[in-house]
Amino acid sequence: MDYVIEMLNITKEFPGIIANDDITLRVKKGEIHALLGENGAGKSTLMSVLFGLYQPEKGVIRVKGRETAIKGPLDANALGIGMVHQHFKLVHNFTVLQNIVLGMETVKGGMIQMTDARNKVMALSEKYNLLVDPDALISDITVGMQQRVEILKMLYRDNDILIFDEPTAVLTPQEIDELMRIMKDLTAEGKSILFITHKLNEIKAVADRCTVLRRGKYIGTIDVADTDKETMSEMMVGRKVNLTVEKSPAKPGEVVLDVQDLCVRSMREGHSQNVVDHVSFQVHRGEIVCIAGIDGNGQTELVHAITGLGGMSEGRILLSGEDVTKKTVRYKNTHGLSHIPEDRHKHGLVLDYNLAYNLVLQQYFEPKFSRRGFLKKDEIDRYAELLIEKYDIRSGQGRETIARSMSGGNQQKAIVAREIMKDPDILLAVQPTRGLDVGAIEYIHKQLVAQRDSGSAILLVSLELDEVMNLSDRILVIYEGAIVADLDPKATTIQELGLYMAGSKRKGAGERA
Amino acid sequence: MRKKKFDYTGVFSSVFAIIIGLLVGFVILLFCNVQQAAPGFFTILTGAFTHGAKGVGQVFYYSTTIILTGLSVGFAFKTGLFNIGASGQFIVGGFGAVYVGVMCENLGGVHWLVALLAGVALGALWGLVPGLLKAFFNVNEVISAIMMNYIGMYAVNWFVKSYKPIFNNLRNESKPVLNTANIPKMGLDKLFPDSSINGGFIIAVLAVLLIYIVLDKTTFGYELKAVGYNRDASRYAGINEKKSIVLSMMIAGAISGLSGACLYLAGTGKHIEIVDTIADEGFTGISVALLGLCHPIGILFAGIFIAYLTAGGFYLQLFEFSTEIIDIIVAIIIYFSAFALIVKLLIQKLEKSREAKKQENGGPPPEAEGNGKGGKQA
Numbered sequence: 001m002d003y004v005i006e007m008l009n010i011t012k013e014f015p016g017i018i019a020n021d022d023i024t025l026r027v028k029k030g031e032i033h034a035l036l037g038e039n040g041a042g043k044s045t046l047m048s049v050l051f052g053l054y055q056p057e058k059g060v061i062r063v064k065g066r067e068t069a070i071k072g073p074l075d076a077n078a079l080g081i082g083m084v085h086q087h088f089k090l091v092h093n094f095t096v097l098q099n100i101v102l103g104m105e106t107v108k109g110g111m112i113q114m115t116d117a118r119n120k121v122m123a124l125s126e127k128y129n130l131l132v133d134p135d136a137l138i139s140d141i142t143v144g145m146q147q148r149v150e151i152l153k154m155l156y157r158d159n160d161i162l163i164f165d166e167p168t169a170v171l172t173p174q175e176i177d178e179l180m181r182i183m184k185d186l187t188a189e190g191k192s193i194l195f196i197t198h199k200l201n202e203i204k205a206v207a208d209r210c211t212v213l214r215r216g217k218y219i220g221t222i223d224v225a226d227t228d229k230e231t232m233s234e235m236m237v238g239r240k241v242n243l244t245v246e247k248s249p250a251k252p253g254e255v256v257l258d259v260q261d262l263c264v265r266s267m268r269e270g271h272s273q274n275v276v277d278h279v280s281f282q283v284h285r286g287e288i289v290c291i292a293g294i295d296g297n298g299q300t301e302l303v304h305a306i307t308g309l310g311g312m313s314e315g316r317i318l319l320s321g322e323d324v325t326k327k328t329v330r331y332k333n334t335h336g337l338s339h340i341p342e343d344r345h346k347h348g349l350v351l352d353y354n355l356a357y358n359l360v361l362q363q364y365f366e367p368k369f370s371r372r373g374f375l376k377k378d379e380i381d382r383y384a385e386l387l388i389e390k391y392d393i394r395s396g397q398g399r400e401t402i403a404r405s406m407s408g409g410n411q412q413k414a415i416v417a418r419e420i421m422k423d424p425d426i427l428l429a430v431q432p433t434r435g436l437d438v439g440a441i442e443y444i445h446k447q448l449v450a451q452r453d454s455g456s457a458i459l460l461v462s463l464e465l466d467e468v469m470n471l472s473d474r475i476l477v478i479y480e481g482a483i484v485a486d487l488d489p490k491a492t493t494i495q496e497l498g499l500y501m502a503g504s505k506r507k508g509a510g511e512r513a
Numbered sequence: 514m515r516k517k518k519f520d521y522t523g524v525f526s527s528v529f530a531i532i533i534g535l536l537v538g539f540v541i542l543l544f545c546n547v548q549q550a551a552p553g554f555f556t557i558l559t560g561a562f563t564h565g566a567k568g569v570g571q572v573f574y575y576s577t578t579i580i581l582t583g584l585s586v587g588f589a590f591k592t593g594l595f596n597i598g599a600s601g602q603f604i605v606g607g608f609g610a611v612y613v614g615v616m617c618e619n620l621g622g623v624h625w626l627v628a629l630l631a632g633v634a635l636g637a638l639w640g641l642v643p644g645l646l647k648a649f650f651n652v653n654e655v656i657s658a659i660m661m662n663y664i665g666m667y668a669v670n671w672f673v674k675s676y677k678p679i680f681n682n683l684r685n686e687s688k689p690v691l692n693t694a695n696i697p698k699m700g701l702d703k704l705f706p707d708s709s710i711n712g713g714f715i716i717a718v719l720a721v722l723l724i725y726i727v728l729d730k731t732t733f734g735y736e737l738k739a740v741g742y743n744r745d746a747s748r749y750a751g752i753n754e755k756k757s758i759v760l761s762m763m764i765a766g767a768i769s770g771l772s773g774a775c776l777y778l779a780g781t782g783k784h785i786e787i788v789d790t791i792a793d794e795g796f797t798g799i800s801v802a803l804l805g806l807c808h809p810i811g812i813l814f815a816g817i818f819i820a821y822l823t824a825g826g827f828y829l830q831l832f833e834f835s836t837e838i839i840d841i842i843v844a845i846i847i848y849f850s851a852f853a854l855i856v857k858l859l860i861q862k863l864e865k866s867r868e869a870k871k872q873e874n875g876g877p878p879p880e881a882e883g884n885g886k887g888g889k890q891a
Contacts, residue, residue, distance in 0.1 A: 309748055330751025339749070347749040352742040357735070361750045370732045377730075 003065070004029045004161055004192045005050070005081075010059035012045055019045040020056070023218040025211050027161070032183055032193045034203040034224070036236055037213035038437030043196050046213070047163060051076045051083070063161075082154030083163040088146050090138045096149050097121060097134040100156050117156075124155045128185055144175040151182065162186065163194045168202055172294055173465060173498030180206045198236070198438065200229045201466075212236055237438050247449045250473035253285030255321075256336075256426045256457035257306070262315035264301045264481075275301045276312070277481040283426060283457040288448065290460040290472030290489075294501050298481035299461045300342060303430050306459075307339050308332055309347070320425055333362045336425030340415055340432045342461070348415045349403045356384035356399035359418050391417035391447075409440040416444055420451055427451060430461040445471055465494050479503045526856045527804060527811070531818070534846030541841060542834065549832040556832065557839070560825030570705025572820045574779070577713045578603075580816030581720060581772030582798025587807040588724050589765040593741025596762065598643060598658025599769040600795025601665030604785070606636035606770025607777045608669040611785055614690025614778060615679045624693035629716075629774045636770015637763045639665055644762025648755035654762065662791050670787050686784040687777075695780035713775035718813065720768060725809035737761050769795065800847045819843055 005027040012020040020042045027033045037043045048054045050061065052070035060067055063079045070076055090099050097114065100121055106113045118134060125132055130148045138146060147167060154162055164183070168176045183193055183206055195207060203210055203224055210227075212219040212235040219235050234240055264276035276298045283289045293299055304310030306317055308329040316325045324332055333339075341347035349358050360369050360380050369379050384399035393413045395401035403411060412432070419427060429448060433441040448471065452458050462468050468475060469489050477485040477500040485500045499505040538557070542550040561572050582599045589596035596602075610632035613624075620627055639661055646652035673680055673687045681688045699712035728734040740747045740757040747754045772794060777783055801819055805811030826839025 307749075328751065329748060333751045341749060346743075346745045348746065350739050350743045350746045353739065361739075361746070364735050365732045373731050373733060375730060375732055375735060 002029045003027060004063065005194070006060075006062040007046065007050065008060050008062070010046065010049055010056045010061075012049055012054055012056045018216050020049065021216045021218075022058075023213065023216075025218075026221070027192050027194055028209070029192055030187050030190055031208040032187055032195055032206050034207035034210040035194060035196045035213070036198060036200075036203060036210055036232065038198060038236060038439065041213040041236075041437075042216040043213060044165075045216075047083070047165070047196065050081065050163075077157060077159070079161075080159045081161045081163065082157060082159030083165060084147065084150040084154065084167055086166040086169060088150050090146060090149060092139040093137060095135050095137055096132050096141070096145075099138060099149055100134075100153050104157060121152060121156060124152055128155065128182065128189070130155075130182065142175075144171055144178065147171070147175075147179065148182075151186075160191050161194070162191055163196070165196045166198075167195075168197070168199065172502050173494055174502060176202070200232055203232065204229060214238055233438060245445045245449060245470045247471075248453070250287040250452070252287045252473075253455065255282045255284055256319070257283040257459060258318035258321075259306065260316040260318070262302065262305055262317065263313050264298070264305050264311065265313040273481075274313075275481050276305060279315075279478075279481070279483050281476055281483060281486075283459050285425075285455050285457050286452055287473040288452050288458040288460055288471055289474045289476060290462060290468050291476050291478050292462060292465070292468045292497060292501060293478035295463050297478050299430070299478060301481075302478070303339075303342070303428060303461060307337065307428065330362075334366075338419040338422050338424035338427045340419050340427070340429040342430040342434075344408075344411055344415055349411060351402070351404040353403060354399065355388070355393070355395060355401045355403060355406070355414060356380050358403050358414060359384045359387050359399075361418065362422070387414075387417045387421060392443075393417060409436050412436060412440065412444070416447055420447060424456055426457045426459060428459050428461070431463060432460070433462075433464070433467060441467075465497060468497070469494060477501055524811075525860065527806060527815070527850055529856055530804070530846050530849035530852065533849045533852075534842055537845045538838065538842035541838060545834060545838075546832070549834070553829055553832040553834050556828045557822060557825040557842070560828035561821045563828060564707075566705045567708045568824065570701070570708025570710040572817065572824050573701075573705070573714045574709040574711070574781070575823060576817045576820035577717045577779075578772045578776045578794050579797045579801050579819060580717045580813055581775060582769050582794050583801025583805060583812045583816050584717075584721055584724055584798075584809060585765045585768035585772065586795075586798045587802035587805060587809065587812045588728070588768065589761060590802060590807040591728055591741060592737040592757070592761040593744075594647070594758070594761055594765070595655050596640070596658060596765045596769075597655050597799070598639065598661045598665075598766070598795070599772075599798045600792040601658070601662035602636040602639040602766040602769035603773040603776075603794050604669050604792045605639045605665045605773070606632035607773030607785060608672065608687075609633075609635035609770065610694075610774035611673075611687050611690055611777050612679060614694030615688050618691065621693065624691065625696050625778055628690065628694045628778055629696070629771065632770045632774025632778075633767045634770070636773065637767035639770070640762040640764070640766015641759065644759040644766075647762065648758040662795070666789070666791055669785060670789070673785055674787055681784065684784070686786045689782070689784065690778060692780075694778055696775065696778045709779060709781040711779050711781075713779055716771070716775060717816075720771065721809045721813045724768070728809070769798070772798075800843060803847055804850050806850075 003026045007025040010023045052072040101117045207224045211221045262279045263274045266275045305312035395406045475487040476483050484506045539554045542553050585599050610628045613628040613631040643654045643657040646657045647654045696712045701710045736752045740754045801815045805815035826836045
């Protein structure tokens with residue numbers, strides 16, 4: 001067999017945990033090999049070992065048939081291994097060309113020679129059909145093009161083993177299709193690709209073979225063509241997973257949240273445009289309304305305006321008929337609004353407080369938890385125990401655990417538990433499953449549906465199309481701050497949704513647009 | 514049902530820092546004068562007890578001001594602010610106390626209390642300014658507090674000098690406060706006869722307890738700490754974070770002001786001298802806060818300890834060493850208390866791996882538990 005990378009019996013331990021336990025990964029020349037696993041399964045550790053960032057305790061690495069010791073990223077690069085990171089490593093105020101040659105500049109008499117580099121980049125760009133404008137600034141180009149720049153960076157360095165770390169997370173459906181095509185072109189030219197992901201659809205679409213990891217252990221390597229998605233997810237999670245969310249049809253009740261003509265002006269200098277542009281919508285009891293859109297189209301500003309975390313320049317917000325436009329965050333918090341924030345570390349938790357304190361973050365002052373300005377610690381602890389039990393929040397030392405030391409999934413569970421326990425009239429869930437694994441996603445989806453069925457209104461903001469399609473009863477598409485479509489998920493395809501999200505299609509939504 | 518686990522690692526790391534600091538101090542003594550090093554070192558440790566109960570009383574007296582400035586810095590730290598302005602708040606507070614102490618004649622028994630409160634109020638005012646700038650204009654409190662140190666020092670100098678009734682022309686310092694303005698001894702003179710100790714020490718201990726209760730037991734403390742740890746999450750929780758920041762700096766300033774008042778109302782012949790140096794007490798307060806790990810009770814002990822070393826260091830002169838060696842030792846201890854954080858981390862790591870080993874048979878290690886619901890049903 002002709003393997004370009006063989007990682008044999010790799011074991012890497014950290015204090016208290018075995019991150020990689022006897023893992024074997026073999027990538028054939030010219031194939032797309034998927035590496036599948038939940039968060040914390042050991043994918044990143046394995047890649048760090050391949051890049052020489054960690055030295056394994058046991059195991060050997062062979063590159064192109066030769067056993068090698070990789071001591072650092074430079075060694076990996078010399079062996080022809082390159083990586084597109086999940087978060088691109090680009091200098092934003094440099095041009096595309098400058099970014100590509102960065103670190104590999106040709107210098108003549110102390111001066112940078114760009115002509116050769118430009119020719120090489122243009123040749124590569126044409127050969128692999130990677131369209132970029134070499135003189136555009138990174139900050140001015142789309143995320144999809146930034147990714148092409150990252151790919152060109154690898155090709156410019158003559159890498160022939162390419163690693164893609166969760167490359168589709170930031171892309172629109174159309175851009176994902178484009179990326180898939182590029183990946184296939186690359187393998188046709190003899191490059192080998194290692195594709196790290198937890199999205200089964202994408203594996204089905206492009207990968208030849210797939211290696212599955214679970215909790216640091218090697219589960220198996222399969223041929224993608226002969227395996228169905230259910231089997232793969234079972235291998236990944238270790239049990240049967242319900243990939244679709246089970247829910248009964250929505251029974252919308254009265255209006256809870258009524259947003260009228262909301263505008264948020266841009267804070268950036270020289271921008272007169274509205275970041276949120278005359279947005280109006282209503283959310284009823286017993287329905288899940290989803291705001292879909294590509295990241296950065298005004299979702300954050302819209303949510304912050306509704307919760308009171310950020311400002312707004314025009315419009316009104318009504319909560320169960322009451323005008324709360326000018327009310328404080330605390331007033332809204334205590335009058336039926338719950339908010340699962342987008343950034344759990346920035347807004348959702350005080351990371352240095354323990355779990356119990358975090359679970360009463362908006363309620364510590366209520367008579368239930370305090371008396372005459374003194375905290376009732378016993379009550380807080382009892383309440384924490386209740387939530388930990390009910391929502392299965394796991395941590396090292398129970399309610400005394402410092403939130404920082406908890407895993408992302410359990411931090412998110414703690415937030416979800418806190419917000420749902422407030423029994424809100426309206427729950428704002430902003431990317432509630434970001435960065436979570438399949439098991440936790442399934443759990444949080446169930447909780448949201450249960451909350452809907454118990455009569456809450458739910459406003460979901462999500463970038464994940466599967467989540468949008470599965471969970472929502474109504475979809476509002478936001479593009480450049482405006483609602484461009486009001487769709488019924490049952491009568492809409494993902495492709496159609498993608499077109500709205502990319503701004504190439506518009507449809508009447510309420511009285512606007 | 515609550516069992517409170519006391520964090521020994523913090524105490525251990527401070528003790529570790531103290532031991533290393535003393536050892537390095539001994540090495541310095543050896544370098545300076547080999548013959549005298551051993552008795553000199555012995556003096557550092559025992560000098561404070563030279564005069565028995567009086568010596569101990571002196572230590573408590575010295576510690577009063579630095580406990581309070583330490584508490585001021587430590588409290589601000591706990592709420593996410595670096596109060597480097599303790600010196601300015603200290604001197605301004607001291608001035609307020611002296612002004613009331615000299616000028617207000619007919620207050621009788623509450624004279625000292627009014628003077629004390631004047632010091633607290635002026636200190637709070639000096640903390641208020643950086644607090645407001647930080648909360649509303651996002652001006653770094655370190656920079657504005659340093660400015661306030663200079664403004665405080667020069668303003669006090671100018672006031673004392675130009676205002677005849679409180680200026681002692683001959684000695685270029687403030688006049689002594691009236692007898693009624695001196696803080697009562699509160700019985701401490703009976704415990705420690707002939708020493709300078711007075712009720713200020715009891716006030717300092719009460720302040721420590723008060724701050725401990727506020728920080729640890731009240732909703733107000735919950736808010737202050739939440740804002741200190743994470744301003745964004747506090748906003749999300751509906752806490753008025755601007756108000757918290759302003760109040761936090763005001764309280765820190767008030768404590769430093771109290772410290773200044775306690776010094777100049779001690780009745781030990783301390784006067785505000787017209788000199789162009791920023792009060793040392795504020796910076797010693799930073800050391801005290803660091804050594805006490807910013808915990809009020811820790812600060813109490815750290816303050817007493819540093820006062821004890823300083824008192825011992827005074828007697829070093831008998832062995833032809835200069836007292837500055839004590840400053841070096843204290844500095845080394847502070848350096849090592851930073852290292853002590855590393856020691857603390859090491860201890861935690863050891864404990865963690867021990868726990869992980871214990872759990873190996875019982876359940877998955879803590880990190881592996883993170884994989885959501887999967888674990889339970891797998």
